[in-house]
Amino acid sequence: GAVVSQHPSWVICKSGTSVKIECRSLDFQATTMFWYRQFPKQSLMLMATSNEGSKATYEQGVEKDKFLINHASLTLSTLTVTSAHPEDSSFYICSARGGGLAGQIPYNEQFFGPGTRLTVL
């Protein structure tokens, strides 16, 4: 159990275009999803926390108008990189945290998607 998928797994786009990345929890309901960014050979940097049905909470230094997050259901969150530029090229990873209901994922355990590699030309 506890499978999280991301789509697409990689994307190449031209500068100035927008790119949408989907994060889905396949076998559990995720009350909270997190979006991270990872540069080569570095650790994960939390960008924002997404709660179903409410506005995302962004970390300091992350532009909310640049990185649009929507969490429309308990199994899907999307990250849209608007007007992408080469400096936005990175590995974007989402994680999902369960709601702690009986038989589901323990509360406070997060499970990661496989990541999306974005390259902006």
Added chain:
Amino acid sequence: TQLLEQSPQFLSIQEGENLTVYCNSSSVFSSLQWYRQEPGEGPVLLVTVVTGGEVKKLKRLTFQFGDARKDSSLHITAAQPGDTGLYLCAGLSGTYKYIFGTGTRLKVLA
């Protein structure tokens, strides 16, 4: 700002050797997780520790949470090439946000 510093940053060892990775902070965390990540993939959870002083074992891996819940260590016995990867600790800040450590890149040579 809460920071989790991992040491060492890089480690290259021969198969069969033992090693310890440290994860240190000045902040208290309600729980702490260890992950291993391979290139181009998402991190995979190894263990979650919750109680100060807690020790958990996973085959050749031993995890310890500091008494004050500010630090943790990961010890690998008789490392194998399959242990190669990026090891990340992550502390749970408050009740919802995970702060990741700086990472330790391990390479085990056959």
